[in-house]
Amino acid sequence: MTLFDYYARYMTELWEGKRPAPAGITLPEDGDEKARIQSLAQQLQAMGMAEFVRACAAQDGTVLPEDLFSEHIDPNGLEFFLRDPDAPEPAPEKPATPDPDANKHAFEVFLDCIAMDDGLVQYLIDVLKRMDRKEFFKLSQITTKLDLDPEEFLYWLGRRELYAGEEEQACAVMMDHALLRLAEEGRLDVVAALLSGDQKTFETFRCEAPELVHAPAATFDWYAKNYLDRDYPIRLIMRLNGVKFPN
Structure with missing residues (x-):
């Protein structure tokens, strides 16, 4: 398993109530689903993926190999998904470059984010096969900050060429x-x-x-x-x- 595999597993267990929150993480009990997801994303961003995985493994008494934590993480890849959803976007450098997502459908932007890592692709496949709306909602919130529907997503993707x-x-x-x-x-x-x-x-x-x-x-x-x-x-x-x- 990769570092992200452990991260996705532990995060899902935490969210579904199958794992107590490790030290440094507090899962809010109040508020709507969106607010709770954003709160968790902010805490994960502050803690970092590696430390979150270490803390959860320690809860289980599991010692993970150190080379797992030395994996290269593309700063434009996995760490993107742990960023604060409400954090302001950095000011563009001048001269400003065009936004590559400006004219894209929300589902296209979502897939662009997912395609950054094979682990995310496999995770999305698992979520869609189970039609797990909660997990799909979390992915769409963290990647696009939008509430995307899995059935609408599959309908759009299945007919992608009809819009071309x-x-x-x-x-x-x-x-x-x-x-x-x-x-x-x-x-x-x-x-x-x-x-x-x-x-x-x-x-x-x-x-x-x-x-x-x-x-x-x-x-x-x-x-x-x-x-x-x-x-x-x-x-x-x-x-x-x-x-x-x-x-």
């Missing part, structure tokens, strides 16, 4: 079909390479794939622009891991 242009729609349909076929054939190594953006694998695959071989537009740039750079890879991973999308 014709080129992206065609690419999504062709690549979904090709990748799901590969998975059914047990060629998961090829699926993984394609989803990771390996150009050589794509060039080889397009020469054999019936979905692509007669499509002159199906270049790697076309694939990267209309599939990899969108939310389709994470949608495919969810499907392959048993997440059900509404019809």
